[in-house]
Amino acid sequence: MLGLDEAxxxxxxxxxxxxxxxxxxxxxxxxxxxxxxxxxxxxxxxDRATMDGVAVASSAIQGxxxxxxxxxxxxxGQPVKPHPGEGACVKIxxxxxxxxxxxxxxxxxxxAFKEEQVVVxxxxxxxxxxxxxxxxARRGDVLIQAGTRIEAPHWTVLSYNGTKTVEVGRxxxxxxxxxxxxxxxxxxxxxxxxxxxCNSWTLQGLLDGAGMAATAKLGILPDDETALCESIGKxxxxxxxxxxxxxxxxxxxxLVTNALKRLGMKILFHRVAMRPGKPFLLAKVGRRLLFGLxxxxxxxxxxxxxxxLPSLRRMAGMEPESARLRAKLGEELMPEKARTRFxxxxxxxxxxxxxxxxxxxxxxxxxxPSMSQGNALVLLKPGDxxxxxxxxxxxxxxxxxxxxxxAIGVGNAR
Numbered sequence: 001m002l003g004l005d006e007a008x009x010x011x012x013x014x015x016x017x018x019x020x021x022x023x024x025x026x027x028x029x030x031x032x033x034x035x036x037x038x039x040x041x042x043x044x045x046x047d048r049a050t051m052d053g054v055a056v057a058s059s060a061i062q063g064x065x066x067x068x069x070x071x072x073x074x075x076x077g078q079p080v081k082p083h084p085g086e087g088a089c090v091k092i093x094x095x096x097x098x099x100x101x102x103x104x105x106x107x108x109x110x111x112a113f114k115e116e117q118v119v120v121x122x123x124x125x126x127x128x129x130x131x132x133x134x135x136x137a138r139r140g141d142v143l144i145q146a147g148t149r150i151e152a153p154h155w156t157v158l159s160y161n162g163t164k165t166v167e168v169g170r171x172x173x174x175x176x177x178x179x180x181x182x183x184x185x186x187x188x189x190x191x192x193x194x195x196x197x198c199n200s201w202t203l204q205g206l207l208d209g210a211g212m213a214a215t216a217k218l219g220i221l222p223d224d225e226t227a228l229c230e231s232i233g234k235x236x237x238x239x240x241x242x243x244x245x246x247x248x249x250x251x252x253x254x255l256v257t258n259a260l261k262r263l264g265m266k267i268l269f270h271r272v273a274m275r276p277g278k279p280f281l282l283a284k285v286g287r288r289l290l291f292g293l294x295x296x297x298x299x300x301x302x303x304x305x306x307x308x309l310p311s312l313r314r315m316a317g318m319e320p321e322s323a324r325l326r327a328k329l330g331e332e333l334m335p336e337k338a339r340t341r342f343x344x345x346x347x348x349x350x351x352x353x354x355x356x357x358x359x360x361x362x363x364x365x366x367x368x369p370s371m372s373q374g375n376a377l378v379l380l381k382p383g384d385x386x387x388x389x390x391x392x393x394x395x396x397x398x399x400x401x402x403x404x405x406x407a408i409g410v411g412n413a414r
Contacts, residue, residue: 001271004340007280008307010268012320015311016287018170018240025158028150030211031168032317037144040162042134046080047098051107051129054089054118058103063123070116074099089118098130105129147319149211169317171211175239176203177218177231179247179256180295185220198368199245199293199300206304210399212312213241223247228259236263236288240315243308246295249279256292257281265290273382274340276365277303296365302342302377305396324379327395330358333387335380344374347397357395374398 002010020034049055055074060066071084076095083101084090090099098105104122107129112119137143143157144150150158150166158166183197184190200217207213216239221231228247235242247256248270260267265283270292272280276299281292291308293300310320327347335341345357360373379394380387387393 001273001278002269003273004306007269007272007282008310011282011307011311012314014268014282014284014289015314016240017317018172018315020167020317021170022165022167024165025155025163028158028166028168029152029155031150031166031171032313033144033146033148033150033154034167034169034317036142036146037158037161037163037166039137039139039141039143041139043137043160044131044133044135047102047133048131049074049092049094049096049098049105049129050131051105052094053092053105053107053129054111054120055083055092055099055102055105056089056120056122057083057086057101059086060089060120061103061122061124063121065119065121067117067119070113070118089120102130103128147317149318169315172213172240172312172315173238174207174213174215174312175218175235175242176200176207176215177221177235177242178245179221179223179228181223183220183246198297199295202297202300202371203243203245203293203304203308206301206309206399207312210309210312212309212316212318218242221247223255225255225259225262228255229262232256232259232290233263236285236290240287241289241291241308241312243291243293243304245293245300248281248292248294260290260292273338274302274306274342275336276342277306278339280307282307294365297368298344298362298371299365301371305377305398309399323396324394325355325376325397326392327355327357327376327378329378329387329389329391329393330356332389333359333378333380335383335385335387337384338382340382341380342396343378343380344370345376345378345395346374347376347395355395357393 068089070091071088073091074096075093080097081099083099092105106120144154178197178199182194184194185197190196197220204215207215218235221228244256247254260283265285268282268284270281271278279294280303283290293303343359344362345359347355347357350356357378362370375398377396
């Protein structure tokens with residue numbers, strides 16, 4: 001049985017990069033940039049007025065009131081104009097090109113207009129309110145580094161740069177399936193001895209939210225070895241990664257391992273010293289990966305966060321990164337003697353520099369309601385002594401945690 005870090009190392013080392021593809025900007029949100037994006041011209045591309053006001057020449061900066069003639073008005077989107085020179089100025093709007101020879105823009109709030117004249121008072125120490133051409137970036141400067149996951153602020157930069165398409169890491173195609181004759185699809189009323197399929201929704205929600213994969217649901221696979229072989233073989237033909245929940249433990253109907261062996265897959269490891277998630281399995285054939293996750297919903301979530309998501313991030317072109325924070329434990333917890341234990345918690349900030357993890361009410365790996373009652377996992381290393389309240393521990397935050405919720409009063413002691 002592998003330790004947590006050893007298992008993750010194998011997962012990452014066996015996760016292949018899938019190459020690159022070029023996509024239009026509107027299809028790039030959540031994708032990973034494969035090449036750096038460089039400025040195609042100076043930014044801003046001209047000397048830009050940053051305030052509404054009047055553009056004046058250097059001769060107007062005298063430290064005393066100066067009366068100037070208003071000779072013209074410059075609007076955003078108009079070509080560059082020459083400055084009218086000494087004794088004159090032009091009205092100018094925010095975003096407009098500052099006329100050649102402009103030394104400063106005087107904000108309109110500090111201008112006294114009278115007919116075609118304006119009185120201004122400037123000293124050399126005041127802000128000019130002109131952003132020089134190329135101040136933000138020069139042509140050829142890198143605007144966004146390769147390996148960056150594209151979010152809405154990146155769209156701002158890319159569109160401002162005139163970038164219509166970007167080269168990104170190809171997203172893996174992922175098939176998601178549940179197993180077990182006790183599981184029924186959403187929409188069918190479970191009989192007293194059945195449960196509704198939630199694991200495939202957990203996995204699809206995580207992957208779709210992360211934007212790291214193109215996900216396809218494969219349904220619920222039966223507890224029959226031959227049927228499993230056929231379904232898994234077809235899934236591996238169509239997808240770079242397959243996620244199965246259930247069927248990987250030690251029960252009579254846990255048939256996934258046998259099916260994988262019949263298909264000629266190499267089982268890289270089976271079982272990790274962690275709770276929940278001990279039965280987790282990783283298998284491979286060619287460049288295709290199969291993740292065998294436990295059947296209990298919270299165990300599925302934990303394994304997906306710790307192993308599946310990092311693997312798919314790597315396939316899509318992102319570099320590995322630490323998903324752990326350090327936080328003070330909000331209440332006393334008991335670790336496992338020989339396994340890493342994970343407990344759901346609310347992660348909040350006590351101060352700007354200190355995180356606090358308050359464990360939530362949790363009744364084990366099958367506790368489905370607990371899935372929505374936290375935003376992080378407390379990681380307890382193996383041990384035989386209680387971890388006291390206030391102890392600093394490792395915490396794995398959920399991908400999109402609900403930081404706005406107050407942790408005070410949430411959760412009960414076990």
